Amino acid sequence: MTVTSQVAAPPVAPGAASRRVPSRRRLAHGWRALRTGVAFASFGVGAIVVAAITAVSARGVPARRELRTQRIVHHAFRLWLWWMVCLRLCRVSWIDGERLAGSGPRLVVANHPTLIDVILLLARLSQADCIVKTAARRNPFMRRIVARAGYLANDDGDALVESCADRIAQGRSVLLFPEGTRSPRGGLHRFQRGAAHIALKSGCPIVPVVITCRPPTLLKGQSWHDVPDGRPQWVLRVGAPIDPARYLDAGSTLPVAARRLTADLQALYEQGLGADEEHS
Amino acid sequence: MTQPEVSKDEIFKRLRDVLVGGFELRDEQLVPTARLVEDLELDSLDLVDFAVRLEQHVDLEIAEEELKSIKTVQDIVDLLYQKLNARS
Numbered sequence: 001m002t003v004t005s006q007v008a009a010p011p012v013a014p015g016a017a018s019r020r021v022p023s024r025r026r027l028a029h030g031w032r033a034l035r036t037g038v039a040f041a042s043f044g045v046g047a048i049v050v051a052a053i054t055a056v057s058a059r060g061v062p063a064r065r066e067l068r069t070q071r072i073v074h075h076a077f078r079l080w081l082w083w084m085v086c087l088r089l090c091r092v093s094w095i096d097g098e099r100l101a102g103s104g105p106r107l108v109v110a111n112h113p114t115l116i117d118v119i120l121l122l123a124r125l126s127q128a129d130c131i132v133k134t135a136a137r138r139n140p141f142m143r144r145i146v147a148r149a150g151y152l153a154n155d156d157g158d159a160l161v162e163s164c165a166d167r168i169a170q171g172r173s174v175l176l177f178p179e180g181t182r183s184p185r186g187g188l189h190r191f192q193r194g195a196a197h198i199a200l201k202s203g204c205p206i207v208p209v210v211i212t213c214r215p216p217t218l219l220k221g222q223s224w225h226d227v228p229d230g231r232p233q234w235v236l237r238v239g240a241p242i243d244p245a246r247y248l249d250a251g252s253t254l255p256v257a258a259r260r261l262t263a264d265l266q267a268l269y270e271q272g273l274g275a276d277e278e279h280s
Numbered sequence: 281m282t283q284p285e286v287s288k289d290e291i292f293k294r295l296r297d298v299l300v301g302g303f304e305l306r307d308e309q310l311v312p313t314a315r316l317v318e319d320l321e322l323d324s325l326d327l328v329d330f331a332v333r334l335e336q337h338v339d340l341e342i343a344e345e346e347l348k349s350i351k352t353v354q355d356i357v358d359l360l361y362q363k364l365n366a367r368s
Contacts, residue, residue, distance in 0.1 A: 157324035253303070255304075255326050259304055
């Protein structure tokens with residue numbers, strides 16, 4: 001068949017083959033952008049449905065209501081990721097993901113290369129208090145869910161550390177991105193010291209998660225329809241827990257311990273991203 | 281009997297003790313024009329801790345508004361100079 005079609009094909013003008021490839025590529029690109037649009041639209045619809053479900057289930061004492069809402073968000077994000085995989089828009093791999101299994105408070109800290117990192121993490125963690133930007137707390141789709149889940153506002157550094165330590169003291173896990181915003185392409189912003197302060201104050205171990213995405217997509221400032229040619233692969237590597245107590249040796253002040261812990265965390269992520277670069 | 285005036289040099293030395301000991305900063309970073317946030321990389325949590333340490337070190341109370349107005353090492357020296365000598 002293939003041979004026949006080649007024989008029957010009309011003479012090809014010079015350069016036509018090279019023109020055909022980009023047009024096929026453009027078509028594939030448009031098809032991928034369309035599927036991405038469908039995924040984002042379904043996220044918006046899903047948010048309305050989840051807001052309705054959490055409105056009905058938002059009864060009882062605040063702590064139980066928050067945990068119930070977080071569990072609903074967890075399942076909704078799992079469903080949405082499954083839909084993303086069905087649409088062939090992403091592949092997700094976890095390395096040492098079992099380190100996030102089980103209960104007990106933990107401080108999960110991750111770099112933030114793409115828009116959906118928080119979704120990947122909350123789809124894995126059935127309970128996590130995360131820190132939400134003002135924009136998300138004002139977003140008409142998200143604000144009610146954010147409020148019902150008891151997610152924390154990132155307004156005041158000192159008060160935020162107190163709130164996070166308080167949640168950990170209640171046996172809850174906290175998720176945060178120490179860069180405070182999405183990472184620059186292929187790298188990291190300088191880490192803020194909030195994660196270290198929370199760990200030192202609460203005594204809770206930090207569980208580091210190094211996230212990579214290849215080819216890069218949904219970066220800061222990149223529009224949703226600016227899709228890559230291939231299907232992006234997210235890899236989330238969970239590191240061994242870091243005990244903050246070892247930074248509080250005799251003679252070390254809290255600010256010094258926070259600086260050292262933050263510097264070590266930053267180095268760990270730089271190393272993790274560097275290793276990923278070498279393997280790719 | 282009034283206490284002798286505390287010089288700005290003396291205040292700077294005490295301030296240096298707080299910043300080097302409490303925040304692991306190097307001596308050469310502590311120039312009068314050094315900005316606390318941009319140059320010395322003190323974040324909001326550090327600034328609160330710094331105010332507490334400073335209060336203990338010089339036995340003075342620093343109001344939140346005063347803390348907010350401080351931008352450089354020289355600003356702190358000037359503020360402490362004014363407060364310490366007003367007390368004496």
